[in-house]
Amino acid sequence: MDADLAAADADRQKTDAAIAAYEKALAEAKANAQGIANASREAIQADLAAKRSAAEADLAGKVSAAEARIATTKAEALTHVDEIAAETAQAVVSQIVGDVSSDSVRAAVAKVKG
Known part of the structure; x- marks a missing residue:
């Protein structure tokens, strides 16, 4: 009977050791999986940040080019304001008083413009 109790105790100790080893292996696997997930998340975030930065730079270039075109068009339009005026x-004036020379009209516009 003592031999059976000793055998049962030995089996229990082996089971306890096996459970402890399993729990340790499970904890290590969870930690490893968490590390892999964190590394993957960081890599994805870095990739997204790089792509976002590239897209923002591209858009900034397009905005600058558009602003330059707008400024050029505006400057060109402003050169024609005196002519249109x-x-x-x-x-x-021709409708009111009859024919007027274009030179006198340009002089009057320049005088009003200051």
């Missing part, structure tokens, strides 16, 4: 003034 003179033509409009000449048409209005």
Whole structure:
């Protein structure tokens, strides 16, 4: 009977040791899986950040180019303002008092413009 109790105790100790080894292996596997997940998450975030940065740089370049085109168009349009004002003034004055020379209309527009 003592031999059976000793054998049972030995089996229990082996079972306890096996359970402890299993729990240790499980904890290590969980830690390893967590490490892999963290590394994957960091790699994905770095990739997304790089792609976002590239997209933002591309958009900034396109915005700058568009702003330059707008400034050029605006500057070109402003060069024609005096001409348009003179033509409009000449048409209005011609309707009121008759023909007026374009030189006198341009001079009057320049005087008003200051």
